[in-house]
Amino acid sequence: MKNKTISFKVSPEEYGIITKFFRRYGARSRVLREAILEKAKAEEERKKRVTAKLFRALDALPFSQEEAEKVIEEGREDDYFS
Amino acid sequence: MTISVDTGFILALRKRHSLTLEVWKKVLDKKDELVVSVLVLSELYRLYLKAGKPQEGREVVESLKRTASIKGVDEELSLSAASLSHREGIPLVDSLILCTAKKEKAKRFYSSDRSHFEPISSHLRKQIKIIFV
Numbered sequence: 001m002k003n004k005t006i007s008f009k010v011s012p013e014e015y016g017i018i019t020k021f022f023r024r025y026g027a028r029s030r031v032l033r034e035a036i037l038e039k040a041k042a043e044e045e046r047k048k049r050v051t052a053k054l055f056r057a058l059d060a061l062p063f064s065q066e067e068a069e070k071v072i073e074e075g076r077e078d079d080y081f082s
Numbered sequence: 083m084t085i086s087v088d089t090g091f092i093l094a095l096r097k098r099h100s101l102t103l104e105v106w107k108k109v110l111d112k113k114d115e116l117v118v119s120v121l122v123l124s125e126l127y128r129l130y131l132k133a134g135k136p137q138e139g140r141e142v143v144e145s146l147k148r149t150a151s152i153k154g155v156d157e158e159l160s161l162s163a164a165s166l167s168h169r170e171g172i173p174l175v176d177s178l179i180l181c182t183a184k185k186e187k188a189k190r191f192y193s194s195d196r197s198h199f200e201p202i203s204s205h206l207r208k209q210i211k212i213i214f215v
Contacts, residue, residue, distance in 0.1 A: 047110040054145035057138040058096045061130065068093050069194070071132055072125050076173045 010036060083190070084115045086183030088176070089125040090194030092146070094215045102215050105192055109149055116150040119182035121175055123152065153182050170202045184210055 010018060015036055022032055063071065085105070095102050108114040123143050130139025146152070155163075159181055167177035176198045183191045184206075191212045193199050203212040 050145055050148055051106070051110065053141055055095070057141035057145065058093070060135055060138040061093075061096070062133050062135075063129070065090075065093055065097065065194070068129055069090055071129055072089055075125060075128055076175050 086188040
């Protein structure tokens with residue numbers, strides 16, 4: 001039988017169900033567990049990276065919330081109602 | 083659940099309030115799907131240009147593109163936004179941003195703009211819940 005690579009996202013609950021299934025049918029749940037944990041770790045790192053990048057750029061803005069909203073409002077000065 | 087935000091919400095993330103951080107975390111965890119009008123990107127980038135920081139403005143735009151589904155304006159949206167703007171007396175850009183959320187069937191719309199959205203939030207409550215940050 002040829003080896004096949006599969007890829008999917010699972011929640012912790014789904015992981016429990018899958019490992020139970022694999023244990024029952026004798027498949028190598030350890031390998032599966034490691035693959036899932038590795039994927040979860042990579043996903044956590046991605047979230048941290050995206051958040052850090054966004055917050056760094058947001059913090060670089062030299063306006064307070066009120067000043068920023070005023071600038072946005074000025075950008076709408078040609079609006080029908082403003 | 084699909085949610086949407088306005089420009090003020092993105093800027094309010096800087097304050098790290100529990101509500102804004104919770105919304106952001108749910109989006110990152112893929113518990114909520116974030117849809118954002120392209121006009122929010124435009125307003126944010128203009129703000130950074132005004133501050134003389136275009137590079138940081140690009141980074142905010144790129145971060146949002148990675149986490150949200152960015153929606154443009156088509157004819158149907160432009161006409162419904164014009165109607166809402168005219169009927170409720172809110173600026174057209176606000177109306178376009180809110181109508182994008184409605185069109186994408188967002189259940190919640192997060193905003194910091196009480197002055198424009200609070201008076202109309204009760205009229206729209208059956209279609210979308212407007213939450214202020």
